[in-house]
Amino acid sequence: MKKNTTEASATTRRSLFKTFLLCLPMMLLTFMMLTGGSMPTGGERLFALAATFLFFNLLFFLMVRTGKTDRFRSILFITLAVCFVFSFISNLIAVRGSMALSRATMIEGGAPFCHLVIPMTLIPAVLTKTIIFPGKILGSYSIAGMFVIWIGVSLALGRGLCSWFCFFGGLEDGFSRILKKPIIKNISKKWTYLPYAVLLVVVLMSALTLSPTYCQWLCPFKTVTEFVEITSVKVLIQTIIFVSLFIGLVVVLPILTKRRTQCGLFCPLGALQSVTNKTNVFEIRIDQDKCVQCNKCIRVCPTFSIDEESLGRGRVKASCTKCGKCVDACPQKALFYHVKGTSLSSKLDRYRLLFLYPAFLVLAIIAGRFVQDAMVKAINLITTGTMI
Amino acid sequence: MEAFILGLSNGTTCVAYCAPVLVPYLLGEGKGILQNSVLTAQFLLGRLLGYLLFAVLAWGINRSILQGVSKPDLVIGPAYVVFSLLLIYYGFFKTRTSCKTTCTHGLRHKLMTILPVSIPMIAGFVTGLSLCPPFLLAFTGAVEKTTVIQSMFFFFAFFLGTSIFFIPLPFSGLFRGFSALRIIGRMAAGLIGVYYLYSGIMMLIGGYTI
Numbered sequence: 001m002k003k004n005t006t007e008a009s010a011t012t013r014r015s016l017f018k019t020f021l022l023c024l025p026m027m028l029l030t031f032m033m034l035t036g037g038s039m040p041t042g043g044e045r046l047f048a049l050a051a052t053f054l055f056f057n058l059l060f061f062l063m064v065r066t067g068k069t070d071r072f073r074s075i076l077f078i079t080l081a082v083c084f085v086f087s088f089i090s091n092l093i094a095v096r097g098s099m100a101l102s103r104a105t106m107i108e109g110g111a112p113f114c115h116l117v118i119p120m121t122l123i124p125a126v127l128t129k130t131i132i133f134p135g136k137i138l139g140s141y142s143i144a145g146m147f148v149i150w151i152g153v154s155l156a157l158g159r160g161l162c163s164w165f166c167f168f169g170g171l172e173d174g175f176s177r178i179l180k181k182p183i184i185k186n187i188s189k190k191w192t193y194l195p196y197a198v199l200l201v202v203v204l205m206s207a208l209t210l211s212p213t214y215c216q217w218l219c220p221f222k223t224v225t226e227f228v229e230i231t232s233v234k235v236l237i238q239t240i241i242f243v244s245l246f247i248g249l250v251v252v253l254p255i256l257t258k259r260r261t262q263c264g265l266f267c268p269l270g271a272l273q274s275v276t277n278k279t280n281v282f283e284i285r286i287d288q289d290k291c292v293q294c295n296k297c298i299r300v301c302p303t304f305s306i307d308e309e310s311l312g313r314g315r316v317k318a319s320c321t322k323c324g325k326c327v328d329a330c331p332q333k334a335l336f337y338h339v340k341g342t343s344l345s346s347k348l349d350r351y352r353l354l355f356l357y358p359a360f361l362v363l364a365i366i367a368g369r370f371v372q373d374a375m376v377k378a379i380n381l382i383t384t385g386t387m388i
Numbered sequence: 389m390e391a392f393i394l395g396l397s398n399g400t401t402c403v404a405y406c407a408p409v410l411v412p413y414l415l416g417e418g419k420g421i422l423q424n425s426v427l428t429a430q431f432l433l434g435r436l437l438g439y440l441l442f443a444v445l446a447w448g449i450n451r452s453i454l455q456g457v458s459k460p461d462l463v464i465g466p467a468y469v470v471f472s473l474l475l476i477y478y479g480f481f482k483t484r485t486s487c488k489t490t491c492t493h494g495l496r497h498k499l500m501t502i503l504p505v506s507i508p509m510i511a512g513f514v515t516g517l518s519l520c521p522p523f524l525l526a527f528t529g530a531v532e533k534t535t536v537i538q539s540m541f542f543f544f545a546f547f548l549g550t551s552i553f554f555i556p557l558p559f560s561g562l563f564r565g566f567s568a569l570r571i572i573g574r575m576a577a578g579l580i581g582v583y584y585l586y587s588g589i590m591m592l593i594g595g596y597t598i
Contacts, residue, residue: 190571197412197575204407205583234590 019065022353026060027053029361034368044383048375055079055371056364063356067349069324069337073363074173077163080367081170083374085224090377090387092226100229106134113143115150115166116221119199119272120206120214132210156358158280159273162263162303163323164359165366168221172262176254176302183256191265192304192319199268214268220246263321264303274318281340282355284316284327290334297326297335322355392545410554412580413508415573416479427508428554434509436547438516443543446530466592472584478507479578514584 014022034053040046059072066072092099101111113135121143124132136142153161162169198218205213215222217238223246230236245266253261263270277283286297291311298306305320316326327335337352338344377387410431414424530539 193568193571194575196568196572197579200412200572200576201579201583204411205580233593237586 013067014065016065019061022064023057023061026357026360026364027057030056030060030364030368033361033365034372044376044379045372047379048372051375052368052371056368060356060360060364063360064353067352068328069352069356070328073163073324073360074170074177076363076367077170078174079170079371080167080363081174083367083370084167085171087370087373087377088225094387099226101226102229103231106228111135111226113146114221114225115146115161116168116219116267116269117212117215118147118150119268120202120212123203123207124210128210130210132206133212133215153362154273154276155280157322157362158277158282159270159318159320160280160282160322160355160359161273161276162267162270163321164363166263167366167370169260169263171221171224172250172254172260173302175251176258176260178255179258182258184253185257187257187259187265187304189304189307194265195267195271195319198266199271202268217241218245220250220262222246258300258302259304260302264305264319270303270319270321277318277320282322282351283338283340284320284322284335285338285344286311286314286316287334287336287344288312288314290332292332292334294331296329296331300325300329322359324352327352392549410508410511412479412573412576413511416577431508431512432547432551432554434512434514435516435551436512436544437509438513439543439547440540442516443530443540444536446543447536447539466588469585469588469592472581472588474507474510474581476578476581476585479574479576479581 030053034049034056040049056076059076063069063072089099096102096105105111111134113133117133121131121133124130131137131143133143137144139145150161153165157164163173198214202214202218216228218241220242222242227239227242228235230239245262249262249266253259288311293311295308295311298308298311301316301320302323302325303319303321305317306326307317310316322337324337327337336348337355338348339351339354342351381387410428414427530542
């Protein structure tokens, strides 16, 4: 078995020259996106740009050369989440002096709009022609901007958004990699339906109350971004709920189960994204002739998207985030990226490359800003004692 | 007519209040259109009973009988707590009874058999007691009536106006073929139960500010 695996890896490893040629388009694209058309002037900004560019392209180079996807994706994905939190919190403290969101800021429409709010704004927007979120329509962190990005990424990647775009997912992805073996192994299949129930409830409740129910009550990531000032028992209860959900679903359970429990068992946007997987051209397929039913893919899938039934059908579930962990883990190379409607027998790594270009570019674009910003702030902190 | 138009104009708000309770339940039961129509009718009957209760209350207020009740939340709050706990149990813990011989003995089995029938009516009754703005408007209108019959007719007309919007709900049963939807519906009902549990507790503690 080990010999077969080594042989399979050897066949997917590309030559340095060919890898370089395949990486050239990504180098050009990431350079364009990171610079935004103009080179920064400050020394620390120039250093951050160069370091970010090299870091991103090194990871992409290794992905292309080794044939491994998740091994290098996860590094950037976790970096994105950590840098996002660092950059976001430091910005809040610089602008507002605290992470707490005051009522005055909400009235002014100063709350940043994130992609997790999208499902609950759709029906009220149709019914009342208003957006039930105290954010800006245009500008940075705006509602219109996030909607456009969400539609674009959903069309390009489907639920791949959860592993190649979401700036929160890297937190639990990171925690899920701490232990070598899971302590909790058996989770009832029925809980994988919970995200759909949460989606149904937050959509109905948001339409009923004309307020972003998920943001107010459930979003665990408010713990590491911003939250409403505690001025009443109601807000205190809300705070206890979302902090508990963060500790439970983003920290403790991912460590114990080695899975992304918030994404796989709770996130309403993830449930909505599963629907977009149906219309997306990329998918993960299972070659039933090669599969030896070792169930390794079932054990490693972070979002509970593969079970015995999937192996029988040769397809993963709609909740697949296309992270590539199962593809990397399969000793028989029975799992592979695939473009719907194309042959299942021709050179399969081409499909992976076709997926990697848009997926990595999305990740690099979203991560670029936060990684650079976090790096500049860290340099400032070290050299001047202040982040600004 | 005034009450009917009031109900009609505010029906979408009423259905928005009730749909989070009724739709997950209908999906959770996974029955056909006919059975769902019966469940919806039970729900509406419960709602009507809630309305009629308020009609009596309105008349009572009109006659200054219930002036002593200063905190109605202390009556409605415990009801929310009890019924929401029932909903949570239904959503996450209730298992279907498949063998009739095991259902004939014991209080637990009796409850398991009775509750699925009565839950829609109880839920309808509880949502009927919701003090939403259109309801308060109707209540204010009913308070103006001088006899209990007039007050009840007023609320009945209001109920008819709002009930028109419930007609599409039984068609949730079209999804009964998908077993996953049943699980999702039950879990959603359980989550709604958590919301009502919170509402009940807040009513009891009076929403103190710190």
